[in-house]
Amino acid sequence: MVGIKHAPRPAAAETELRPRARRKAQRPQQILHAAFEEFVERGYTATRIEDVAARAGVTKGTIYLYFQNKEELFQDVVRKLSQPVFDEKQFLEQHHHRSCEELVRIYLDTLYEHMTVNLYSREILRFLIAEGRNFPVIVSAHFDEFVKPLLTMFDHILQKGVHEGVFEIWAEDHLSQILISPALTYAIDTLLGADTNLPELKVYVNTHYEMVMRTIRKSTI
Amino acid sequence: MVGIKHAPRPAAAETELRPRARRKAQRPQQILHAAFEEFVERGYTATRIEDVAARAGVTKGTIYLYFQNKEELFQDVVRKLSQPVFDEKQFLEQHHHRSCEELVRIYLDTLYEHMTVNLYSREILRFLIAEGRNFPVIVSAHFDEFVKPLLTMFDHILQKGVHEGVFEIWAEDHLSQILISPALTYAIDTLLGADTNLPELKVYVNTHYEMVMRTIRKSTI
Amino acid sequence: MVGIKHAPRPAAAETELRPRARRKAQRPQQILHAAFEEFVERGYTATRIEDVAARAGVTKGTIYLYFQNKEELFQDVVRKLSQPVFDEKQFLEQHHHRSCEELVRIYLDTLYEHMTVNLYSREILRFLIAEGRNFPVIVSAHFDEFVKPLLTMFDHILQKGVHEGVFEIWAEDHLSQILISPALTYAIDTLLGADTNLPELKVYVNTHYEMVMRTIRKSTI
Amino acid sequence: MVGIKHAPRPAAAETELRPRARRKAQRPQQILHAAFEEFVERGYTATRIEDVAARAGVTKGTIYLYFQNKEELFQDVVRKLSQPVFDEKQFLEQHHHRSCEELVRIYLDTLYEHMTVNLYSREILRFLIAEGRNFPVIVSAHFDEFVKPLLTMFDHILQKGVHEGVFEIWAEDHLSQILISPALTYAIDTLLGADTNLPELKVYVNTHYEMVMRTIRKSTI
DNA sequence: GATGAATGAGGATTCATTCAT
DNA sequence: AATGAATGAATCCTCATTCAT
Numbered sequence: 001m002v003g004i005k006h007a008p009r010p011a012a013a014e015t016e017l018r019p020r021a022r023r024k025a026q027r028p029q030q031i032l033h034a035a036f037e038e039f040v041e042r043g044y045t046a047t048r049i050e051d052v053a054a055r056a057g058v059t060k061g062t063i064y065l066y067f068q069n070k071e072e073l074f075q076d077v078v079r080k081l082s083q084p085v086f087d088e089k090q091f092l093e094q095h096h097h098r099s100c101e102e103l104v105r106i107y108l109d110t111l112y113e114h115m116t117v118n119l120y121s122r123e124i125l126r127f128l129i130a131e132g133r134n135f136p137v138i139v140s141a142h143f144d145e146f147v148k149p150l151l152t153m154f155d156h157i158l159q160k161g162v163h164e165g166v167f168e169i170w171a172e173d174h175l176s177q178i179l180i181s182p183a184l185t186y187a188i189d190t191l192l193g194a195d196t197n198l199p200e201l202k203v204y205v206n207t208h209y210e211m212v213m214r215t216i217r218k219s220t221i
Numbered sequence: 222m223v224g225i226k227h228a229p230r231p232a233a234a235e236t237e238l239r240p241r242a243r244r245k246a247q248r249p250q251q252i253l254h255a256a257f258e259e260f261v262e263r264g265y266t267a268t269r270i271e272d273v274a275a276r277a278g279v280t281k282g283t284i285y286l287y288f289q290n291k292e293e294l295f296q297d298v299v300r301k302l303s304q305p306v307f308d309e310k311q312f313l314e315q316h317h318h319r320s321c322e323e324l325v326r327i328y329l330d331t332l333y334e335h336m337t338v339n340l341y342s343r344e345i346l347r348f349l350i351a352e353g354r355n356f357p358v359i360v361s362a363h364f365d366e367f368v369k370p371l372l373t374m375f376d377h378i379l380q381k382g383v384h385e386g387v388f389e390i391w392a393e394d395h396l397s398q399i400l401i402s403p404a405l406t407y408a409i410d411t412l413l414g415a416d417t418n419l420p421e422l423k424v425y426v427n428t429h430y431e432m433v434m435r436t437i438r439k440s441t442i
Numbered sequence: 443m444v445g446i447k448h449a450p451r452p453a454a455a456e457t458e459l460r461p462r463a464r465r466k467a468q469r470p471q472q473i474l475h476a477a478f479e480e481f482v483e484r485g486y487t488a489t490r491i492e493d494v495a496a497r498a499g500v501t502k503g504t505i506y507l508y509f510q511n512k513e514e515l516f517q518d519v520v521r522k523l524s525q526p527v528f529d530e531k532q533f534l535e536q537h538h539h540r541s542c543e544e545l546v547r548i549y550l551d552t553l554y555e556h557m558t559v560n561l562y563s564r565e566i567l568r569f570l571i572a573e574g575r576n577f578p579v580i581v582s583a584h585f586d587e588f589v590k591p592l593l594t595m596f597d598h599i600l601q602k603g604v605h606e607g608v609f610e611i612w613a614e615d616h617l618s619q620i621l622i623s624p625a626l627t628y629a630i631d632t633l634l635g636a637d638t639n640l641p642e643l644k645v646y647v648n649t650h651y652e653m654v655m656r657t658i659r660k661s662t663i
Numbered sequence: 664m665v666g667i668k669h670a671p672r673p674a675a676a677e678t679e680l681r682p683r684a685r686r687k688a689q690r691p692q693q694i695l696h697a698a699f700e701e702f703v704e705r706g707y708t709a710t711r712i713e714d715v716a717a718r719a720g721v722t723k724g725t726i727y728l729y730f731q732n733k734e735e736l737f738q739d740v741v742r743k744l745s746q747p748v749f750d751e752k753q754f755l756e757q758h759h760h761r762s763c764e765e766l767v768r769i770y771l772d773t774l775y776e777h778m779t780v781n782l783y784s785r786e787i788l789r790f791l792i793a794e795g796r797n798f799p800v801i802v803s804a805h806f807d808e809f810v811k812p813l814l815t816m817f818d819h820i821l822q823k824g825v826h827e828g829v830f831e832i833w834a835e836d837h838l839s840q841i842l843i844s845p846a847l848t849y850a851i852d853t854l855l856g857a858d859t860n861l862p863e864l865k866v867y868v869n870t871h872y873e874m875v876m877r878t879i880r881k882s883t884i
Numbered sequence: 885g886a887t888g889a890a891t892g893a894g895g896a897t898t899c900a901t902t903c904a905t
Numbered sequence: 906a907a908t909g910a911a912t913g914a915a916t917c918c919t920c921a922t923t924c925a926t
Contacts, residue, residue, distance in 0.1 A: 179432070
């Protein structure tokens, strides 16, 4: 009987840890996600620690066991919940048999899909714009870690195209940035909740792709 | 002729008022600008009415003589300090002798100059992204009043070009939006204070212009 | 022409004063009445000087020309707008041919009518109860000037009745106060806005009168 | 027997709680009483939450843990600190052997004693008169819960007397209200702090009682 | 480790009062 | 005499943070 008193030991599902320890190990993640959602819904200042706690299923005090303070929590949310759109190496390997034009297309499709599906990216963009002034460090960290790789990768595709004689890089600077811009426009439109004005995605991407190709395709006269 | 050179004496409006009345007439503007600057520096929530007052050279109470409350003040800042980039009619008249390609170039130059010179536009964009969730009305009002005309006008230039046989509109939708996107990217980059990553404007505009032309110029084979 | 420029001199209607002077002379009264009404509607603290001013048709500043401050204004309202229910001398002369029983009846009728018709009395009672703590002087002044005479006068009627052998004063003290009490109850009920519970006045007065008579009428066995 | 002498150990409710929980359990009462006293001394508007807190030995914030806001606090004070004068059933059982005349006397004695001893009743009456305009709900709630039962109970005594042939109800309506009125007068006088004019209670009650009896005692000729 | 009661600094807003015009 | 713009003290309420349990 004594043994039965205790809840049966759960199958060590995800980790080897005891339930208590496991629960503890998950706390920070739970809290980060809860915080993210609250920050998304209300913005930094309007978000109350207590609401984050409630959403995470803990209480105020617990938040402070894992995070110094609200500011720290916010920064951690941005840092830890940002997800790279691509893993460049993997992307190139996965699509190594594709033509450069196809790579551009897949790149764009992936990018837009990421933005559509992945709440995080979009909302973190909002955070950065809204609160960036007060958190300059995470802004540039985010830029380095997530935006720059995006641009670099597009650059690589362009270069590959040049190398293969299908693309033409006629400008010295900023070309990738300019060519990808429409995706940012789309993201901002979404952020502004301009639902009415939101373009139909498929058509939008087609046009975007066409714009890119017309711009860089090497004329083969 | 000499006489005519001077602007016509302003209607008794401002100058002839007694000092007190004149001061009063200026208050709302003073406050709006002070508020704008505080909102820019701190964001909506972090801005204290008392700071706005101090910056405007008045005291707390005075703010409330002219604005219902903080929210109202914020909305008025956005509403009243937004400035249209173009007056389309005037723009077209002024440049009626230009070719369509030149019109596109002037359009872009004007747009970027506006963004560079005009603090307001840029920061109001930040407001809209940061606080838009809480002020949906001004977001859509702003879109209708300032963004939509911008797009429409670009559309008109494109159509003119098509009419004259120099441009080709090969997409049914969103073309203008996509073609102008790089300007938004530039604005956002500025907002993010990515000073390091900020492109040299002249080169950036050139590239943007070239992108547009490559995209829409009718091939004349 | 010069003469016509000025507004025609209004006929010296109520006083010999010039219009301007007359207007000035009326100001304090106007303000007192406006203040009274505001105090009635909102209570002392919730009444704003500006509202009083607006109701009096002047501006804030003007109030302070005639009254030291809000407190002073309140006290003046209570002092100057209280109106005696009876002029005892006149009352007795007017009804000298009546029997004592009739005098009691007329006394009660007058009292209730005063309370019903005369907003002031009722509301000033509320002031006294609500704010009396903070204005002890006017409470006792009011008591001496308005309540005491009321009781005294009833006493006199009783004594007259005793003298004429129709009434019997069987208690040494407080008899008048007790016999008049139902009128106070009625006033309070009105104040509490207990409209639902408010008795039909005529019936109520009848019962009150009957109570009084049964209490003091000399049995004539 | 010794053991039994002690009151049965109170249900774990209060005593067995850990100190923290116990303190929490008492907070609302502490605050209510502190608030009551402040409201009594200053009136609703002039009372500052911070003063209530200080008197309750807590800080501002704590008040808001237990009460939504100042208004709510006020209403709760009125609601929860009002105490019925009688428990009718108990009163009648306790005095079932008394004559109806004695019942009337005891009723009055109890009523006056309640008013004298029980600060709350008196001051809550002041609240209702002073602030009733702004809290109509609690006025009528209070009337239904505390005043009406008082009248009803007096009615019942009268009816009992009629049944036993000693009283005569000669008026259809409002009789109880009128007969009890002097008690209200007494309460108001106390409220007005008319200490000078305050009757000596014993004499006053005697006269009141005599008035009632002369009014309703069935003549036994 | 977790809790949640308590704190108290901080900020929006109101309004009696002043005073230059 | 009258105005009404401006002031700033006063007060409600919120919420990040602490800490005894």
